[in-house]
Amino acid sequence: MNRRDLLKASLLGAAAPAFAASGRQPSTLGCDDCVVDQITLAMPSAPRLKVTGIKTFGVTSDVLPSDRPHVFVKVETDAGVVGWGEATLEGKAAAAMQAVHDLSYAIMGQDPMHVEHHWQSMYVHAFYRSGPVLASAISGIDQALWDIRGKVLGRPVYELLGGPLDDRGVRGYYHLRPVLPPDTPYREQVAAIRERAERYGITAFKTGIPGYYEWIDTHQRITEAIERLHILREVMGDHIDIGVDFHAKTSPAVAVQICREVESLNLMFVEEPCPPENVKAMKRISDRTTVPIATGERLITHYGCREVIEGKVVDIIQTDVNHVGGISALWKVGAMAEASGVMMAPHACEGPVGAVASTHVDAVMPNFLVQEICSGVEPDGKDALWEELLGYPAMRMVDGYYPLPDTPGLGIDIDERVLARYPFDGTKPFVALPVHEDGSIASP
Amino acid sequence: MKISRVTPRAIAEPGGRRYLVVRVDTDEGVAGYAETEARPEPRVAVDQLRRELQRLVGMDPAHAVRVDEDLRRARASLRSRAVANVACLDILGKAARAPVYEILGGPTRHKVRAMAAVTGGSDAELRESVLAARGRGHRAFSIPLTTPSGMERGRSFYTGVRATLDSLRDAAGEGCDFVLDCGGRPSPGEALSIADRLEGFHLLWMDEPCGELSATAQASISRGSVTPVGYGRGFTDNARFQDLLREDGVDVLRPALATHGLTSIRKAAALAETYYVAVAPFHCGGPIGTAAGIQVCAALPNSFVQETPFCTNRADRQARAAISGWDEEPADGFFPLSGKPGLGLEVDEGALDSYTVAR
Numbered sequence: 001m002n003r004r005d006l007l008k009a010s011l012l013g014a015a016a017p018a019f020a021a022s023g024r025q026p027s028t029l030g031c032d033d034c035v036v037d038q039i040t041l042a043m044p045s046a047p048r049l050k051v052t053g054i055k056t057f058g059v060t061s062d063v064l065p066s067d068r069p070h071v072f073v074k075v076e077t078d079a080g081v082v083g084w085g086e087a088t089l090e091g092k093a094a095a096a097m098q099a100v101h102d103l104s105y106a107i108m109g110q111d112p113m114h115v116e117h118h119w120q121s122m123y124v125h126a127f128y129r130s131g132p133v134l135a136s137a138i139s140g141i142d143q144a145l146w147d148i149r150g151k152v153l154g155r156p157v158y159e160l161l162g163g164p165l166d167d168r169g170v171r172g173y174y175h176l177r178p179v180l181p182p183d184t185p186y187r188e189q190v191a192a193i194r195e196r197a198e199r200y201g202i203t204a205f206k207t208g209i210p211g212y213y214e215w216i217d218t219h220q221r222i223t224e225a226i227e228r229l230h231i232l233r234e235v236m237g238d239h240i241d242i243g244v245d246f247h248a249k250t251s252p253a254v255a256v257q258i259c260r261e262v263e264s265l266n267l268m269f270v271e272e273p274c275p276p277e278n279v280k281a282m283k284r285i286s287d288r289t290t291v292p293i294a295t296g297e298r299l300i301t302h303y304g305c306r307e308v309i310e311g312k313v314v315d316i317i318q319t320d321v322n323h324v325g326g327i328s329a330l331w332k333v334g335a336m337a338e339a340s341g342v343m344m345a346p347h348a349c350e351g352p353v354g355a356v357a358s359t360h361v362d363a364v365m366p367n368f369l370v371q372e373i374c375s376g377v378e379p380d381g382k383d384a385l386w387e388e389l390l391g392y393p394a395m396r397m398v399d400g401y402y403p404l405p406d407t408p409g410l411g412i413d414i415d416e417r418v419l420a421r422y423p424f425d426g427t428k429p430f431v432a433l434p435v436h437e438d439g440s441i442a443s444p
Numbered sequence: 445m446k447i448s449r450v451t452p453r454a455i456a457e458p459g460g461r462r463y464l465v466v467r468v469d470t471d472e473g474v475a476g477y478a479e480t481e482a483r484p485e486p487r488v489a490v491d492q493l494r495r496e497l498q499r500l501v502g503m504d505p506a507h508a509v510r511v512d513e514d515l516r517r518a519r520a521s522l523r524s525r526a527v528a529n530v531a532c533l534d535i536l537g538k539a540a541r542a543p544v545y546e547i548l549g550g551p552t553r554h555k556v557r558a559m560a561a562v563t564g565g566s567d568a569e570l571r572e573s574v575l576a577a578r579g580r581g582h583r584a585f586s587i588p589l590t591t592p593s594g595m596e597r598g599r600s601f602y603t604g605v606r607a608t609l610d611s612l613r614d615a616a617g618e619g620c621d622f623v624l625d626c627g628g629r630p631s632p633g634e635a636l637s638i639a640d641r642l643e644g645f646h647l648l649w650m651d652e653p654c655g656e657l658s659a660t661a662q663a664s665i666s667r668g669s670v671t672p673v674g675y676g677r678g679f680t681d682n683a684r685f686q687d688l689l690r691e692d693g694v695d696v697l698r699p700a701l702a703t704h705g706l707t708s709i710r711k712a713a714a715l716a717e718t719y720y721v722a723v724a725p726f727h728c729g730g731p732i733g734t735a736a737g738i739q740v741c742a743a744l745p746n747s748f749v750q751e752t753p754f755c756t757n758r759a760d761r762q763a764r765a766a767i768s769g770w771d772e773e774p775a776d777g778f779f780p781l782s783g784k785p786g787l788g789l790e791v792d793e794g795a796l797d798s799y800t801v802a803r
Binding site: 253277280283289438439 | 551554555556557613618619621643645646666667669670671672692696719720721724745746748749
């Protein structure tokens, strides 16, 4: 009996055993040329609780980058247990929120414990799979479902995923943000950051390369980038790890020249040395340098990572729990990477809910390297906002590690009354819209 | 609108540079110009273009792709197809009162980086040429590679190439950049040795580092070195660019304006865009060709520079300016964009007559 026959049979009352066990019937809408399946529930056991509501909250604040008001997802159940997730998408806040509501078909009235099933429904039933808007929405819902699962089962999410590998928590890095006035010479600025890193036990930082690049670029611009990185290593010393984010501003032609001349610095990685669409172009870089190459913040789901992992294109994958498809997809990416000897250094440059969710996955991956947070070594207004929202200083490291929460679920509880203090003020474009000297569009 | 007449002629500048200029007239009085190479000999080239382009008469210049398909099926030469395309776009722009870059999709930039292809048989001559070009607004220079006449190379050849470029950079000063034009003469192995020697110099790119070999052979230089490489002045079809991109063998596409219409260059650029590869149209002819290159560069998202031959000879500069009504001088390394219709030139028929050597 093929699938179509099975569905026709079910309409005639001869339901397959799996459907019968659920006590629910699949409904089928037929037409002459197609069959649209609406399997409302195909689970072997009766639901122990049901999703009764999905809410989204846009959080706008002057202390956040203008393009990324936080988009939080709250999933409510009939048992009173709620889950929190994050679907923040840079420059597309309203679209991400709407996409979350578009996906309500998959979980409203459903058992929130069946997270894999719902992930498949949100992704596979979408027909037009992938894309950052859909995947960010899936990510928000997926995180919220995992939060509920942990709370219902009375365990932190990282225990449901296999348990933590390091009692100290999850190793992290901060961004190389100024701690002295912006006009302070670079060497002095780096020296001051190093002094604070040593004081707080921070062991890794990430920085960028100055300005924007054309696909072929000049001696002056290439040299400036190389010299900046040599100064950074010299002042930072040999005991602090340094990642360098090229932010896909460079082409293979430009990136590989810079990489070649910073090999002696033993960088932790160079990130996104070219844009992400062309995997062969990325491999053209990694084949010609010994600098570890990282990419992945813009890759969507484990499907989107397969080629870069299997082809040994990069050394480190940096998928983002808010864009890759949530905890479910980030964990699968980690498993794929592990089989190819590729390390995981998840990206996190949005809000605190996703960042904390990411640490749960980090904790259980044998091939975990380091977790990003887009914060400086000294806390700022954004860190104060996060503490206000989550009730504790989220994503602040202790001796170089983010501590893992020991409460059930993600360890997050957000008061809606606090969210109401930061009402959504609409979508804003990506935070940088650069152009080159001749006015042509530059990769930000 | 219909094409009513096609008039090719060969031009020779006083210094000896030769190229063909083709005028295409229409029944509505709008005329378009285009330029191509005069090889192997001006008279032969003019006859070939006149013969091949006769079939344009009666066709609509607004149907540039149909015109090109017709020429392709008739097995016309690449230069005829290139000329027909540029002239049609010039006519269309003039009829629409819009620059060609507006026709091609609108400007992606407000100025186009310039590169002077300089000449010189010795370091001293090259230095003089670079400084003269710098004095006329250029900041990027294409330097011809001088290869020994025989097969001997020796270490001194490779160290000499680097020393020449180092001295030119010293002479040109801050903010100047260089392409090494190898002209396809080195073997891939020699080219790789040169590329290796030039790592850290940050050439814009090494042009035609080896001849038109297999894509695998051409890609071997890029695989072995981080020095960027450019290819394509002799490519007859965009399929060759696609092969080389797929082989990870090229950083700059160099379609020649003499043999590629602007539509063809735009298609090559689309192939390159998906590899984060730049386009820099090759040009060694006259001012009409340079103007056409600027127009297409202005409309491409991934153009990097438009090359133009630099004339140290004042008489040549005067001839080019008289023909095109334009001095071809960039400002601080960039050509400003003309807002005039078509190619933005006012071609002087009288000046053309003065320098015509065959028609």
